Amino acid sequence: MSSLNLDAEALYADLLSGVRGLMDADAVLVGIWRGGAWLAERLQRDLQRSGECGVISSALHRDDFGSRGMSASADHTRLPFDVNGKPIVLIDDVLYTGRTIRAVINELYDFGRPARVTLAVLVDRGGRELPIAAAVSAARITLPHGQRLSLARDDAGRFTFEIEERG
């Protein structure tokens, strides 16, 4: 169906070097559930940061709650550090409309007032509906609106991309 050829592992290497440049000594990584959380976990290891990275879910702040209802996977926000005064580097697999990022920033502020929030993504597919931009994106592509792009991880921890047609 798609002629898209995205090598997620090669893009991860680019993301790693981009994120390295964003990380001050006191900065913390926060991955967006689900794909972004996988990426943040691996970045935390590869950047040899101590402790655990944070994980954040958009479920409680989504703007499509009225039409899509309560997400089954809301219970994933885990921020094992005090957010107040911290530089936060948000990590996600795909940046599209920007609505998930808006929701996630609201979620983050429920825990305190960070010093700064930046965003790094594996793929920026355009189509923004909000004034949100990534500081780092390993690839920029364009996809038809009807396609959903997301990260997958196999048992060995290797990343690939999946494309689904939206129903």
Added chain:
Amino acid sequence: MQRNPQLNKSGELIHLLSIDGLPRAVLHQILDTAGTFLSVNDREVKKVPLLRGKSVFNLFFENSTRTRTTFEIAAKRLSADVINLDIARSSAAKGESLLDTIANLSAMHADMFVVRHSESGAPYLIAQHCAPHVHVVNAGDGRHQHPTQGLLDMYTIRHFKHDFTKLTVAIVGDIVHSRVARSDIHALTTLGVPEIRAVGPKTLVPGDLAAMGVRVCHDMKEGIAGADVIIMLRLQNERMSGAMLPSAAEFFKSYGLTPDKLALAKPDAIVMHPGPINRGVEIDSDVADGKQSVILPQVTFGIAVRMAVMSIIAGNSA
């Protein structure tokens, strides 16, 4: 076959009227979602915007402080506007019919009704007659059901005991008048609890409960022996006059939970009670305040469970 009025065509919850007939998956969805909301208490901002701009009307045709308050807190933590109506003292007392009351409140743009009524089935009637975008939660109807209490009891049991499929649960006291007992029995059965016991005197625990798959015990010692969970019910004082019981002291002697009787249950058994408790009637103070008592955690969990129910039904359309 007629569709369960609590579920939409896709099997999603749109009202919470009874635990009877709810699939196990829906019960687990509510309990899982409640876990999320429990963690909201650890945040600096203990509020989420899911019901922002929605109006929740608490319609209590029968008195209740605790249940009404926990529903109010739950709705406010979801950012809803909450309107408390003490119907017992207002329109209904002036002769307005239930459906006229509902029609009037709907004209005030209600999005959700939380209903307590002395008549079994009143929340069903409201759910059938309200606009499609309006959701109804049963906060206790007659002797029929008290589903959010049943769900918070299930949350409490899951929190402390993890797995329902190996448990012995004893429900003790005035089962026949208890909508809590009925909701608990349906929920425990759906969640796969292998042994449910109904314990109490013959006048308060009818033998036909056995048809619900419950083991009926008129002897307290037999009833709580080896139990993992003991749910004590409030002895409703108003029943005492109906010659169903000789006296409160007599009841306490036979069925009151004392440290001696509790010793017959498993050493790690938990003691629950929906409140308000009558110390020295159905439960001894040493047990109510003891280390096996989880009565206060039940209250905390109750808020999270009510947040879960309200957010799930508000997100699904008829």
